[in-house]
Amino acid sequence: MPSEQPARRAAGHEEAAADTPGRVPLVVQLALRPLPLLPLQPILAATLRAVLANHPGIFERLGPHAGKRFGLAPTDLPLAFLLETLPRRPRITAVRALPARLDVTIRGSIAALIGLVDGGYDGDALFFSRDLVVEGDMEAVVALRNAVDDAQIDLVREGCGSLGPLAAPAERLLRSLLPRPVTDPGAMPWN
Template identity: 50%
Template sequence: MHTEFPTVPLLLASPLRLVPLAPLSQALTILARRMVANHPGLISRLGPYVSSSFAVDPTDLPVTLLLHPHPTSMRITLHRDPPRADARIAGPLSALLGLVHGTWDGDALFFSRDLVIDGDTSAALALRNAIDDCEIDLGAEIAGLTGPFGRLLMPFIALAERRTGMPLRRAEARP
C-alpha cells in the first residue's frame, strides 16, 4: 500500500521543540478522558493490555505521545525524547490520524511499514482494534470540548483538513 502521506510542515512542527509540553499534555489528557467517557469500550476492549503504556510517535513531529489507559484516569504526556513504553506505534501524523478515523486500512498500514510497531505487538494491536471499534472522531471530540462553540469550530476543522490533507474527522462525518 505504501502511500505518500501529508506531513506536518516544518514551520508548524518546529515550535513544539520550544513550547512547554506540560500544558499540551494536560490538554491531551482532558481530550483523552472525554473520549473514554464518550466511548467506554475504548478501555475495556484493551483486555489484558489495559495496564500497558503506549508510545505514539508521529515521525513528522518532534514529540512522542505516551498513553496510559485507565477507565477513570486516562493520561497522555508529551515527550521530546522517546519515552519507555510497552508498545510503540510510529509513522507520519496523517497516517496515525487516518488509522484513528478509519481513512486507511490499519492492517495495510502496518504490513506496508507505513506505520511501525515496536515492543509488545499484541498490545499495539489491541489498542488499534479498540480505537477502530469505537469509531472515534477526533474533530468532533475536540469541538465537543468547546461546548456551544463546537458547531462554530467544525467549519474550521473541515478547512484545516482540506488545506493540510490530514484526516481530522471520520470519513462518514465529513461534509
C-alpha cells in the first residue's frame, strides 16, 4: 500500500464556477409553470426537421440504437422532452412528465442539455461533476452523445430559424444565456 499519496489537486470553487452550467432562476421556473406546452410543439418539430436536414449522418452514427426513446428532463424547467429516434418518423414532444419505460433518461439543467448538443460542454465532465444524471440503456446514451457531438449542431441557430422575423432577437437572447462552444477561441480565456 502507498505510504504517501502523489500530489493531487481537487477542483477549486473558482474553476468549478466557471465551468458549471447555469440554472434558470426559480422565479422564471414558477412563471413558466402555468403556460401551456402546445405552442412549443411546432417550434420543436421545426427544430428537429432543421437538425435532421442539416445533419443527415446522425442516424448512421446512432446505428442499432436508432429507434430508441430518450427522455430529456431539464431540472430547472417545468417540462420535459420525449425524443423518439425512429429513422423514418423521428419526433420530439414536450411533456409535463416523462412516461415510464423509456430506454434512456437524461437529467440536467437546460443549459447543460443544450451545451451538450452544441459542443459547449463535455458529457463525461458534466457526469463527473454531477450536473448530468443518466439512467437506462448506457449504450444508447453513449451512441446518442457521440452522434450529436460529431454532428456539430448549432441548436440555437437551427432552432430559431423557424421563428421568421423573431429569429435574430431570439437567437441573441438564447446565446446570452448559454455557454459559448469551446471551439470558439474567445470561450477559452486561459489560452
